[in-house]
Amino acid sequence: MSGTRLAWSAVVLEVGDLKRALAHYCDRLGFEIEFVHEGFYAGVQRDGCRVHLKQMAQGASVQARTDREGHIDACFGVRALEALAAGFVHSGADFAVPLRQMPYGSEFCLRDPDGHVLAFVESAAD
Secondary structure: OOOOOOOOOEEEEEEOOHHHHHHHHHHHOOOEEEEEEOOOEEEEEEOOEEEEEEEOOOOOOOHHHHOOOOOOOEEEEOOOHHHHHHHHHHHOOEEEEEEEEEOOEEEEEEEOOOOOEEEEEEEOOO
């Protein structure tokens, strides 16, 4: 493995409605559509961070999997966290956890329309 490098990564989130999820990630969270594959799988990206969205089978429920206390589906490292949080307030994003100070830095969490929780963290070391 010497000389090899990972080029990128993406979390894959199952969604109940791909069009709704794409609109949310783009309009509320500032991501851009990177690709849509055959209407059931898509990728969005923002600042080099990628999220892939996979349409679930009709009638399947995402909510039951993500309703656990403290559950996080994706975590993003951020600089200028307070400004980002203010932008999300302005866009109408759903805050699962408000901006708060933690021993390791600052954080807040958002919830998407399918109940996925996205954490945004600025390390105290940054």
